Amino acid sequence: MSQTICKTHYLENKLLSARYNNQSYSVAATYIGLLTTAASKSSAGVECSTSGTSYARQLLAPVLSGGNLVLSPQDSTGSTISFATVTWAAATGSGFGTVVGVGIYDASSGGNLLEFQDVTSTTIGVGVVATFAAGNLTVLEA
Numbered sequence: 001m002s003q004t005i006c007k008t009h010y011l012e013n014k015l016l017s018a019r020y021n022n023q024s025y026s027v028a029a030t031y032i033g034l035l036t037t038a039a040s041k042s043s044a045g046v047e048c049s050t051s052g053t054s055y056a057r058q059l060l061a062p063v064l065s066g067g068n069l070v071l072s073p074q075d076s077t078g079s080t081i082s083f084a085t086v087t088w089a090a091a092t093g094s095g096f097g098t099v100v101g102v103g104i105y106d107a108s109s110g111g112n113l114l115e116f117q118d119v120t121s122t123t124i125g126v127g128v129v130a131t132f133a134a135g136n137l138t139v140l141e142a
Contacts, residue, residue, distance in 0.1 A: 005104075005139045009041050011114045027106045030114065031057040032086055032137075034130060035101035039116035045101060048124075050109075052093035057108050058086050063134070080138045087131040088124075096124035102137075115139070 007015075018025040034055070039045030048055040061084040062069055069081060088096075099122050104115040117139075124130050 005115045005117045006039075006041060007115050008039070008044075008113050010112050012041075027114070029106075029108075030060045031105045031108050031111075032060045033057040033103045033105055034088070034096060034099045034124070035103055035116070036097040036099060038101045038118055039103055039113060044113045045103065045116065047103065048096040048099070049094075053096055054089040054092040055096050056089070057105060058088060059108075060086065060104060082135045083132070083137045083139075085131065085134045086137060087129060090127050090129045091124050092126060095126045095128065096130065098123045099130070 014025045017023040034048045035045045036048055037046035047057075050056060063082045063084060099119065101116055101118045103113045105111045105113055122130075
């Protein structure tokens, strides 16, 4: 089921500057990360630890048709976009922890949090493979 994704103040400012102040803004690729502390418009939250856990952000690939984004109108509420399957390596060390949200970033590490969304709290322990099947990760832009 689609939920409205929240833009960070960082992304809102970039989009407004591009639209109304003729400033260029683009992102070459986007990556998805798992959050153990929820993000907010002004706080990046806490991402899973990369120290000894095999955790790394994953490339976020939208579903395309003929090279174009597949957007699904949602009546008066907005449009959704679906993404291809996203799979992380099996958790090692102490695991990834309890995941409470996802974040979309403009870099594979570091960079800026662009958007975020809470998810049902799920513990990713040692040996567990976190995955979103194709079509199960969607973004609703309202």
